[in-house]
Amino acid sequence: MKEMAARLVFVLVFAASLWEFSRTVYRRFHYKIQPTPRLPFDRVPARLWRVCCEVFLQSRVIRDRPIPGLLHALVMWGFFVFAWVSVRHLSLGFLGLDAASPERTWYGAFAAVWAVAVLAGIIGLSMRRFVLRPKLLGPLSPSSGLIAFLIAALMVTYLLGWAVFPLGSPAWRANWWAHTLSFFAILAEIPHSKHLHLLLGPIGIFFRSETTSTIRPLRPNDDDDLGMVHFTDLAPKDLLDLHACVECGRCTEFCPANVAGQTLNPKEVILGMQRGLLAGGSVIAGTVEEAQAGKAWVTEEDLFQCLSCGACEEACPVGIEHVGLKILDLRRGLVSEGRTTKPKVNDLFTTMERAPHNPWGVSHETRRKFIESERFPVFDGSQEWLFWMGCGLSYDPHGQQVARAMRKILEAARVSWGVLAQETCCGEPGRRAGNEYLYLELSSKLIEAFERHRVKNIVTCDPHCARMFDVDYRQIPAYEGLAITIAHHTEMLARLLPSLPFTLAPETVTFHDPCYLARGRGITREPRSILRSCGVFVTEMAHHAERTFCCGAGGAQLYIAEDVRGREAQRVNHRRFAEVLASGAPAVAVACPYCPIMLKDAAAHAGREEIAVVDIAEIVAQRLGP
Amino acid sequence: MAILVITEQYHGTWHKTSWEALAAGIDIGQALEKPIWALAIGNAGAPASDLAVQRVERVIQLEHPLLAEYTPDGYALALRQVISSLNPYLVVMPHTYQVRDFAPKLAASLGRGFISDVIGFRAEQGVPVFVRQLFQGKLNADVAFCGNPPYFASVQAGAFRADRLERAPSPAPIEKPTVALEAAQIRTRPQERFQEARGTVDLASAEIIVSVGRGIKGPENLPLAEGLAKALGAQLGASRPVCDSGWLPLERQVGSSGQTVAPKLYIALGISGAIQHLVGMKGSRTIVAINKDPSAPIFEVADYGIVGDLFQIVPALTEALQAAK
Numbered sequence: 001m002k003e004m005a006a007r008l009v010f011v012l013v014f015a016a017s018l019w020e021f022s023r024t025v026y027r028r029f030h031y032k033i034q035p036t037p038r039l040p041f042d043r044v045p046a047r048l049w050r051v052c053c054e055v056f057l058q059s060r061v062i063r064d065r066p067i068p069g070l071l072h073a074l075v076m077w078g079f080f081v082f083a084w085v086s087v088r089h090l091s092l093g094f095l096g097l098d099a100a101s102p103e104r105t106w107y108g109a110f111a112a113v114w115a116v117a118v119l120a121g122i123i124g125l126s127m128r129r130f131v132l133r134p135k136l137l138g139p140l141s142p143s144s145g146l147i148a149f150l151i152a153a154l155m156v157t158y159l160l161g162w163a164v165f166p167l168g169s170p171a172w173r174a175n176w177w178a179h180t181l182s183f184f185a186i187l188a189e190i191p192h193s194k195h196l197h198l199l200l201g202p203i204g205i206f207f208r209s210e211t212t213s214t215i216r217p218l219r220p221n222d223d224d225d226l227g228m229v230h231f232t233d234l235a236p237k238d239l240l241d242l243h244a245c246v247e248c249g250r251c252t253e254f255c256p257a258n259v260a261g262q263t264l265n266p267k268e269v270i271l272g273m274q275r276g277l278l279a280g281g282s283v284i285a286g287t288v289e290e291a292q293a294g295k296a297w298v299t300e301e302d303l304f305q306c307l308s309c310g311a312c313e314e315a316c317p318v319g320i321e322h323v324g325l326k327i328l329d330l331r332r333g334l335v336s337e338g339r340t341t342k343p344k345v346n347d348l349f350t351t352m353e354r355a356p357h358n359p360w361g362v363s364h365e366t367r368r369k370f371i372e373s374e375r376f377p378v379f380d381g382s383q384e385w386l387f388w389m390g391c392g393l394s395y396d397p398h399g400q401q402v403a404r405a406m407r408k409i410l411e412a413a414r415v416s417w418g419v420l421a422q423e424t425c426c427g428e429p430g431r432r433a434g435n436e437y438l439y440l441e442l443s444s445k446l447i448e449a450f451e452r453h454r455v456k457n458i459v460t461c462d463p464h465c466a467r468m469f470d471v472d473y474r475q476i477p478a479y480e481g482l483a484i485t486i487a488h489h490t491e492m493l494a495r496l497l498p499s500l501p502f503t504l505a506p507e508t509v510t511f512h513d514p515c516y517l518a519r520g521r522g523i524t525r526e527p528r529s530i531l532r533s534c535g536v537f538v539t540e541m542a543h544h545a546e547r548t549f550c551c552g553a554g555g556a557q558l559y560i561a562e563d564v565r566g567r568e569a570q571r572v573n574h575r576r577f578a579e580v581l582a583s584g585a586p587a588v589a590v591a592c593p594y595c596p597i598m599l600k601d602a603a604a605h606a607g608r609e610e611i612a613v614v615d616i617a618e619i620v621a622q623r624l625g626p
Numbered sequence: 627m628a629i630l631v632i633t634e635q636y637h638g639t640w641h642k643t644s645w646e647a648l649a650a651g652i653d654i655g656q657a658l659e660k661p662i663w664a665l666a667i668g669n670a671g672a673p674a675s676d677l678a679v680q681r682v683e684r685v686i687q688l689e690h691p692l693l694a695e696y697t698p699d700g701y702a703l704a705l706r707q708v709i710s711s712l713n714p715y716l717v718v719m720p721h722t723y724q725v726r727d728f729a730p731k732l733a734a735s736l737g738r739g740f741i742s743d744v745i746g747f748r749a750e751q752g753v754p755v756f757v758r759q760l761f762q763g764k765l766n767a768d769v770a771f772c773g774n775p776p777y778f779a780s781v782q783a784g785a786f787r788a789d790r791l792e793r794a795p796s797p798a799p800i801e802k803p804t805v806a807l808e809a810a811q812i813r814t815r816p817q818e819r820f821q822e823a824r825g826t827v828d829l830a831s832a833e834i835i836v837s838v839g840r841g842i843k844g845p846e847n848l849p850l851a852e853g854l855a856k857a858l859g860a861q862l863g864a865s866r867p868v869c870d871s872g873w874l875p876l877e878r879q880v881g882s883s884g885q886t887v888a889p890k891l892y893i894a895l896g897i898s899g900a901i902q903h904l905v906g907m908k909g910s911r912t913i914v915a916i917n918k919d920p921s922a923p924i925f926e927v928a929d930y931g932i933v934g935d936l937f938q939i940v941p942a943l944t945e946a947l948q949a950a951k
Contacts, residue, residue, distance in 0.1 A: 360901060360905045362904075362905065362908065363762060395901060397900075398923070399901075559882060597900060601866060605866075605867050605871065609840070
């Protein structure tokens with residue numbers, strides 16, 4: 001009779017905990033949102049491999065924070081080991097505790113070893129969270145304490161049941177119940193807190209875009225309301241992102257704007273949106289005053305500090321896309337509703353809207369004179385490659401030197417190439433700053449020109465343009481039909497190098513990975529292999545390859561960044577240049593026309609103008625013989 | 627039939643291009659042998675008497691409570707009535723933002739042509755032929771009116787010289803015609819004037835700017851540039867690294883993160899010419915660059931370049947300028 005009552009209690013507690021879990025999860029996902037873009041199911045093997053590396057092997061978690069990462073991995077791997085232990089344990093609840101058999105199997109011992117490892121992990125993580133208290137974790141979370149206690153309780157009760165209490169004794173029975181109740185308490189608590197990440201993290205990682213800062217295409221029903229304005233504009237992946245956040249602060253730790261002392265905090269963007277969603281908010285972004293009055297959850301001020309460098313997305317262990325899907329889409333919403341109050345942003349749009357349609361407003365004459373005096377061949381459809389100069393190489397004096405270097409290389413390699421007689425901006429700063437309409441205008445002009453000139457292959461020194469032509473433009477059907485292939489010059493140079501006649505000249509440089517090349521295009525090996533082939537020794541900076549640190553120009557900041565009085569020491573380019581100096585290299589190699597503008601500015605500020613800032617194309621061209 | 631010059635002022639403060647428009651009107655009047663009339667619009671107070679002392683035959687002061695603040699409807703309706711009754715040969719206006727706003731509407735309401743933003747004129751067989759720029763100043767086009775007067779023209783700022791205006795021996799009479807205006811005819815409701823927040827230094831309106839870059843080496847050398855600026859009557863500007871280092875205040879910064887300037891003369895001392903600086907000063911009419919590096923990009927945009935040590939050149943230049951005074 002007593003046994004029957006116990007079983008009944010067990011079933012009731014089980015059902016209650018399961019009910020609480022599913023009810024909360026259902027509530028957190030039951031919001032009116034947009035059905036599109038749907039969660040992507042393309043490239044499934046690649047996505048599964050990513051889940052395998054980042055979830056099961058904890059590659060990202062350990063990479064960025066080795067000690068806490070390893071402790072976290074111990075706990076997580078312990079969960080997998082304990083899956084079978086829990087099945088066996090809970091089955092006794094249905095069968096009755098009298099059915100228990102000795103746990104002295106090899107698996108029981110294996111689980112006991114893991115129980116000790118999980119305990120070590122939990123103690124280590126608790127020490128960090130409750131004693132060391134790193135600022136990035138934010139205010140103390142009672143839920144973290146509760147979950148840590150419950151996990152520890154699970155492990156201790158397992159060890160007691162396995163090694164100490166005799167099977168079936170009253171102490172053993174009480175211990176069994178303690179373990180069971182801890183288990184159900186965890187199940188009920190998970191969906192109420194950031195611990196939901198253990199369910200949503202792997203899903204978010206599976207659905208994450210291939211490269212960082214990917215902006216969603218317009219929806220068919222987007223007419224005047226182009227961007228993300230209301231919580232009803234969220235897409236399924238956004239909802240997943242908002243609930244998956246584990247509040248670890250890795251995104252903020254790697255955010256160049258935040259590191260440089262600005263107010264943008266990617267973690268708070270996500271958590272602010274999460275709070276707004278749960279509180280039944282309507283409009284997502286607004287001014288600082290609107291946010292203080294509870295009418296908005298993310299501020300315009302913060303959104304327009306973003307460099308769109310993708311560092312936060314690269315750092316996120318649960319696959320949240322802060323930049324492309326949130327920050328830039330919220331900018332797009334503010335701009336399309338005419339709610340931007342930043343004069344510099346509006347000035348940029350006015351400059352780009354007007355002829356000659358480039359973000360600096362420099363006359364076409366400057367470029368025309370340059371390509372005529374340099375005798376650049378004009379692309380007429382008969383050449384294989386269109387060398388797209390972009391605004392950087394067309395108008396910036398250093399960019400023009402890079403263009404000269406490229407000509408030398410293309411001629412030496414006997415590539416059939418030409419440049420457009422006239423270029424207008426591809427729309428990159430416009431789209432990143434949120435002006436979708438401006439971007440559509442400029443892109444339609446270019447797509448028409450590409451079609452008219454029968455362009456098939458484009459090579460460019462500008463990773464921002466490459467990104468536009470290879471990702472953003474492909475969202476436009478008229479462009480997809482042209483089937484144009486895109487190469488950044490480092491990709492082309494890496495292919496051409498073996499066939500080029502050149503002399504080795506030893507030199508030491510550090511390589512500054514442009515964000516839009518390393519994270520936006522996934523190219524980190526080619527630049528280094530080119531440099532090595534030139535006899536150049538590359539000494540790395542603290543942040544390099546896909547963990548690079550932005551120069552300060554991205555996300556249209558080159559044009560819209562505001563100089564704040566009294567904060568002159570806190571600029572992103574100054575931070576990056578300090579890393580260049582710390583590398584000890586006498587020169588820094590780049591592969592983007594905007595990084596040198598920012599780095600030279602920082603060099604002048606530091607009074608270290610002797611540190612050369614050179615494009616990889618210049619390094620190669622110097623060595624072309626004879 | 628006379629030449630009527632419409633001037634612009636705000637609460638008694640003249641828009642400086644009003645005088646240039648008046649100079650243009652007087653030139654045209656003399657060439658065509660026609661009398662010159664000047665018109666002040668809005669609740670002007672004293673300014674009409676400023677016009678009366680010029681070499682004009684009559685001054686028309688157009689006042690009405692509904693003209694106190696500028697509205698395109700109010701101005702166009704009032705001017706239309708006055709122009710219809712005065713029946714001038716040509717109406718000359720300064721090419722200000724306000725004129726750009728109401729003048730096309732005014733000319734069209736009278737069914738007449740409007741030649742905007744002219745930079746010069748000549749008389750051909752008693753008919754004025756105007757010069758206006760095309761293709762961002764690459765070409766000059768001669769434009770003449772057809773049809774019947776009154777004709778309308780606006781003159782570009784800086785194209786006619788106001789300093790040649792001479793006072794008349796005796797003041798011209800001031801007339802105050804009445805105009806019929808009703809509040810219902812005016813569709814815009816003017817708000818309070820927006821005053822753009824400006825620093826204490828208004829580089830944007832400076833005619834000459836001496837700008838310093840990192841080539842000045844340190845704040846102790848700034849008096850060198852200040853001396854040259856003083857000799858030229860110029861404002862002092864700077865590149866971003868100079869302001870970042872705190873050698874000069876932030877409001878003196880020229881470039882995309884500072885002020886955009888377009889003076890008649892821009893002298894760049896020790897500025898290499900990063901694009902972020904160039905975009906802030908490329909509109910300058912004449913650019914003089916002094917830099918010791920012959921490959922400095924500033925020479926790409928400079929009209930005159932001196933390759934050399936600014937510590938030798940600037941004192942010599944300052945001395946020569948002082949001697950010439």
